Amino acid sequence: MKVYGHPMSTCTRKVLMTLAEKGHRAEFVMVDIMKGEGHNAEHLARQPWGQIPAFEDDDGWQMYESRAICRYLDAKLSGPSLMPADLRQRAQVEQWISIETSNFTGPAMKIIYNLVFGKFFGKDPDMAAVEEGRKGVKKAVAVMERQLENRNFLVGDGLTLADIFFMPYIEYLAAAGELGLIDASERVGHWWRRLSERPTWAQVIGRTNAAS
CATH class of the missing domain: 3.40.30.10 (Glutaredoxin)
Known part of the structure; x- marks a missing residue:
């Protein structure tokens, strides 16, 4: 492969x-x-x-x-x-993948492009776009907060693709100094801490010497 x-x-x-x-x-x-x-x-x-x-x-x-x-x-x-066996839980994973794609990633990337990636191209940040991104992320986090009541993962009892698909964007929000958007919800903040501390994630983002 x-x-x-x-x-x-x-x-x-x-x-x-x-x-x-x-x-x-x-x-x-x-x-x-x-x-x-x-x-x-x-x-x-x-x-x-x-x-x-x-x-x-x-x-x-x-x-x-x-x-x-x-x-x-x-x-x-x-x-x-990384997909539950239960039919309804599988449907919920797909629901949360859709939320990530349609309601979270776009706003998050407005922040990331302007505060992280734009530096590589010598571009000044568009702070109006950043503020628009913040509003979108806050709305998504509020919905995630309700979903994470009494659970450690978005769906079911273990890590799924739904959790994984959010991870790269939140990592870059942290790099942009915008982790407060996630930590504004205690539940979402704790969820992110658990995910970000997984050894597999440390490997993927280069916090360890293991090859990807």
Whole structure:
């Protein structure tokens, strides 16, 4: 298996975290998007939008889109299941993945692009966009707070893809100095602390010397 991506990419980190939680590794192939490598012909053949990550299975079969890759890896690989067996809980995981995609990530990325990634390109932050992002994140966190009453994970009794898909964005909110948006909810703050302290996450984001 191969993962084509960048270690700082939020979507690449979703795939690496899924692999780590399943107890598997893939060959990591660097695509340096900072140098425009996402738009060379070789990568565009794998990912027509020039984005990352892309995935290649052992037999050469390829796919892209991080959430789809994670679902595939969870179903394919041995190890702990990251989707509940219960039908209604599976539906709830999909509900929370949709919330992450549609209601959380967009606002969070307005903050991250302006306060973290923009620095790499020498851009001044658009603070109006940052404030708009803060409002969106606050609304999502309020909904998450209700969901996390009397539970350690968003759905069921263990880690699922729903939890994993939020993680890269919250890590970057912390890097942006905006973790207070998460800690504004005691429940969501505690949930994040438990997730961020998992050894697999430390491996993925480079807090340990283990290879991804």
